[in-house]
Amino acid sequence: MTPVFLSSYANDHQVAKATPFARAQNLHELFTSQPREHLEASQAAFFEGDDAKHVFEVAEGTLRLFRILSDGRRVITGFLYPGDIVGVLLRNKYLYGAEAIGPASLRRISRKAFEEAVADSDALRPEVLSRICDEMAAVQDQLVLLSSKTAEERLCTFLLKHLQRALAGGSADAIIELPMTRQDIADYLGLTIETVSRTITKLIGKGVLTVANPVARHFIRIEKPAMLAHLSGDGDAKPLALGSLLCHRDRLPH
Amino acid sequence: MTPVFLSSYANDHQVAKATPFARAQNLHELFTSQPREHLEASQAAFFEGDDAKHVFEVAEGTLRLFRILSDGRRVITGFLYPGDIVGVLLRNKYLYGAEAIGPASLRRISRKAFEEAVADSDALRPEVLSRICDEMAAVQDQLVLLSSKTAEERLCTFLLKHLQRALAGGSADAIIELPMTRQDIADYLGLTIETVSRTITKLIGKGVLTVANPVARHFIRIEKPAMLAHLSGDGDAKPLALGSLLCHRDRLPH
DNA sequence: CGCTATTTTGAAAGGGCTCAAGAGTAGTGG
């Protein structure tokens, strides 16, 4: 929550003239010509309830999306990583706040320009839909996690997702970086910070993971990925096998 | 889970020829010329993992959207009411199953026809976006509910939402119908059926609501709407006042 | 009226929370 905003910010209407958004072949290109805006740790890009006037793309760093409840509690609804776009799926107000976990930078264009570009482009629309699908799928998974998983399952699911992201990103070893604090993880998983800490300790005890000591507690090495996956509770047994087999005849024909 | 599918089902490619979807002024019109398909109680329209070949509109009744976990537990991710459309926001497979709570009927068109109609119509696209926004907002709210609300708050939130739906629908009195079973409510709120039952009993004890005896337990009269709202935990104190006021200077300028 | 499914109620156990203190990690300045 420290102040000061350093980077210069160019009015996006000027930029809009210079760069014909209509020619963009993918959403990323909409942002490439925009100036990078830098965020300090804990600095917010916007708050819940702000007028949603811009769409942002994360250039560097990690952001947290959060809502503050009336009793002061915070719920983290998701994290944003480089390449992620935020601000698309809403009416007039942002549904959540977004703030940098560490130093971060992003680019923005106005919602108006974004929507016009998407409306005019047959290439962009499917990508928007595709990203929205991913986002919805992620929120649904989170919903399942919160409604029926234990603390250990939640944490393992969380770590597993990060492991998959790291491996997909080309990382050879099973070391994952968790830039967010324990409190962030707790608020994301619907637990307390104490439970997160205790559960990590328990997983270390089981030999599932170790903390990469030297640098910080924010780097974790997964020693037993298979066990992690098993403990995550996302059934090696296919979730839908039962329903499909037992009730196949009850389905509407097609 | 009883079998038998009664209504005749016309291949939607034939129908597509007869009705030019491109002329539809709203999404509802896409379905009006389609035959109604009837569902018995507990009969599924589709299951999680099925190829997502159709988009459905609910004509009558209530459906539940659910996922079955590997350990057999069920999570209900939402309910569908008349006028709701399902099957839009996904890639190739349905992310959840959908089954009728009581007798229900729906209309369908192929995803291909739906997507073509939407792609061709400047009138339809905003409506799709608008509905997706609502859905995302609802899931986000559910996420907050599951991650930080108590059993009583969850149930009150649930009842309040139904009350608002009933009042918005023109219902003069504060009686709401809950067509779903207690087990459905439990699976939706991330609780057990016993806790749901006990919490309702407690709310009756507080005078917040009464059960409309004659017909069934599925009709509930809200005696103290204000208290219900208060107990729902969605703060009469604005959730974002704190963040907005304290940290206004930390936000990115715009 | 009897059968079944759903709901309610009761008692006991458990998992995560709360409260509280201790340990490790920076960053600052003498």
Added chain:
DNA sequence: CCACTACTCTTGAGCCCTTTCAAAATAGCG
């Protein structure tokens, strides 16, 4: 270099809410 402070994280003990297990009551239906 070492206090000093501030912050994050870990660990401990007791409690509470929800779950679990079990049984009774009520509703739905042939």
